[in-house]
Amino acid sequence: MTAEIWDVVIVGAGLSGLSAADLLRKRDGSLKILILEAKDRVGGRTVSKEFPAASGVDRWDLGGQWVGSTQTHVMELIKELGLEVYPQFSTGKKVHHMGGPASKVRTYKSNFPTLSPLVLMDFIQFLWKIDRLCATVCVRDPSQTPNAAELDGQTLHSYIQQHVWTAEEHQWNLRSSPTVISVSSPQGGTQQLSERLADRVGWKNVRLGSAVTAIWQDAEWARVTTATDTFLCRAVIVTCPPHLAAKIQYEPALPTEREFLTQNMPVGHMIKFIVTYQTAFWKEKGFSGEIAAGASTDCPFAVTFDATSPRGNAALVGFISGQQASLWASKERRSAVLSSLVKYLGPEAASFIHYEEKDWAKETYNGGCPVNVMAPGLLTYYHPSLRMPCGRIHWAGTETATQWCGYMSGAIQAGQRAALEVLAEVSQVVLNEEEREVLQQSLPVQSPAKPTTSWKLTGKPALVLPAAQRL
Ligand SMILES: Cc1cc2nc3c(=O)[nH]c(=O)nc-3n(C[C@H](O)[C@H](O)[C@H](O)COP(=O)(O)OP(=O)(O)OC[C@H]3O[C@@H](n4cnc5c(N)ncnc54)[C@H](O)[C@@H]3O)c2cc1C
Structure with a gap:
């Protein structure tokens, strides 16, 4: 098999890979x-599809959708690509x-x-507490945060249990009306960000x-393998x-730290639906179309918006998550979504044109969504391995972002940061x-623990390729 030679190979054509x-x-x-x-297709966790609509057909996002003004990386990209955004409709009654x-x-x-x-006071004191706590967090190295181990040892749920007094507030899903705006354009949808980057x-x-x-490395090359091809390059961005x-x-x-980290960052299970x-x-x-419901045996969704x-x-x-996403059959879920919409918004909800749901756990090369999270305790000890390059391999993807981690903006930030790492290593550009x-x-x-000598990029090759696999 003859290997193609490239300077940089990027694994994944989502927002992070394409931004890199x-x-x-x-x-x-x-x-x-x-x-x-x-x-x-390109776009990864952003995908925009056409469905039957009142005027015939229209396009909606089944993955990443909303952006906000503080998400500077995605807002800059939208502007640069000449795309339009339109505000989320939120006027009118919200159902709780x-x-x-x-x-x-x-x-x-x-x-x-x-x-x-009393509940309002409790809620406000909790928000202040969270704001004060956020100001103490060292994003670059969370282990430097005061009480890092103690904070990292608990989940958000256990933190809420400890710091709010009123029973009612324990049921809050920490969500308020979204001060967000949806990405749009004549064509519509966020997948076009990736499509235009690919252009x-x-x-x-x-x-x-x-x-x-597979990705193999030696002193001279990184060797990236797919089922049919092999590529040699000087740097890889995963x-x-x-x-x-x-x-x-x-x-x-x-390195063991990196393996341990990735094995302990499970991905969520969330289904997005459009009616x-x-x-x-x-x-x-x-009504505004906004419903916040505690998912139950009757109602499968946690939240809806116009x-x-x-x-x-x-x-x-x-959005549907929890056992309603993992255990309910799709037909059962759809009928419960519609009957819940009837319950909250009125009988008109039963006369819909089209129902579409996307279960990201079923999609190959996703296995869940929206984002991978760290198990308690992991951040304190294994965080350095999240972004630390391993030889010629550089890590990107929204999970490695330091701003808006888990979001489209974070994906772009992480991709651009990894690109700079690669430039510093393989390019003459200063x-x-x-x-x-x-x-x-x-x-x-x-x-983290010093890389072993096998990660050195110069000197004796650490990996001797079998003759059949050499160029
Ligand atoms: C339902 C849902 C709702 C969301 N809502 C929002 C929102 O409103 N606002 C927001 O900002 N964000 C939202 N997000 C999150 C946002 O979509 C993601 O953070 C972002 O798209 C991640 O981009 P990425 O490039 O880091 O990863 P991905 O988009 O996952 O890209 C990684 C790519 O790598 C590919 N890949 C995987 N394995 C391999 C392999 N072995 N070889 C080659 N390629 C591989 C995948 O196919 C994929 O295309 C949502 C996500 C989902 C799923």
Whole structure:
């Protein structure tokens, strides 16, 4: 098998991989960059699809959708690509039904449900506490945060249990009305961010249907393998989420800290659904379309929002997680979603045009969504391995971001940071002060255990390839 030679190979054509490629291209036009993507499309956890709608057909997002003004990396990209954003509709009554089927269904118009003064005080003191705590966190190296081990030893749920006094507030899902705006354009949807980045990088440099199975390194090359091809390069950027990065075979094996980290970062299980309607009947009845419900035996979703398109096609979007996502059959879920919408918004909800749900756990090369999280205790000891390059391998993907980790903006930030690492290593281009600062800020204060000699990139090859696998 003859190996192709590239300067940089990027694993994954989601926002992170394509942002990395785009920055590399912009900063050093002489670099040969190849993106290998397992799926038959770009966009990863963003996918925009057309469904039957009031005007015939329209496009909605089944993955990442909302962006906000503090998400600077994605906002800059949207601006750069000349795309439009439109505000999330949130005017009107919001439905609040926490505490199970027997509890009272409430509605409210402000950003918070109507609460008793005691519960409101409790809520505000809790928000202050969280804000003060956030200000003490060392993002670059969380182990430097005061009480790091104690904080990292608990879940958000156990923290809430400890720090709120009122029973009602324990049921809060820490969600308020989204001060978010949806990405839009004539075509609509967030997947076009990746499609347009691929236009810029050049589709000839993006190979779809190319799942990477192995990455081998020696002193001279990184050797990236798919089922049919082999590529030699000077640097690799792996952008797939940690549980998928762990499925790639590495030689030499990755440091134990890195392996332990990826084995203990499970991915969530969330289903997103869209229901399209002839008219936005909820708006006519004074509802915003926002429902916060404690998922139960009756109601499978936790939250819904208005998703009427910029072209005016009426729709609702919602999210299902927990056992309703993992144990319920799809038919059962759909009928419970519709009967719950009828219960909260009225009988008109039963006359829908189209129901679509996407179970990301069933999609190959995802296995869940929206993001991988660290088990308690992991951050304190294994965090440095999250971004620390392993020889020629650099790590990106939203899970490695230091701002808006888990979001599209984080994916872009992480991809751009990994691109700078690669530029510093394989390009003649000199990084400017701002770029050097970005790299400095992403490095842990305390390094993990020193890499073994097999990770040295110069000197005697650490990995001697069998003759048949050499060029
Ligand atoms: C339902 C849902 C709702 C969300 N809502 C929002 C939201 O409203 N706002 C927001 O900001 N974010 C949201 N997110 C999160 C956001 O979509 C992600 O953070 C972001 O898209 C991640 O980008 P990424 O490039 O880091 O990873 P990915 O998009 O996962 O890209 C990784 C790519 O690697 C590929 N890959 C995996 N293994 C291999 C392999 N072995 N070889 C080659 N390729 C491989 C995958 O196919 C994928 O294309 C949501 C996500 C989901 C699923």
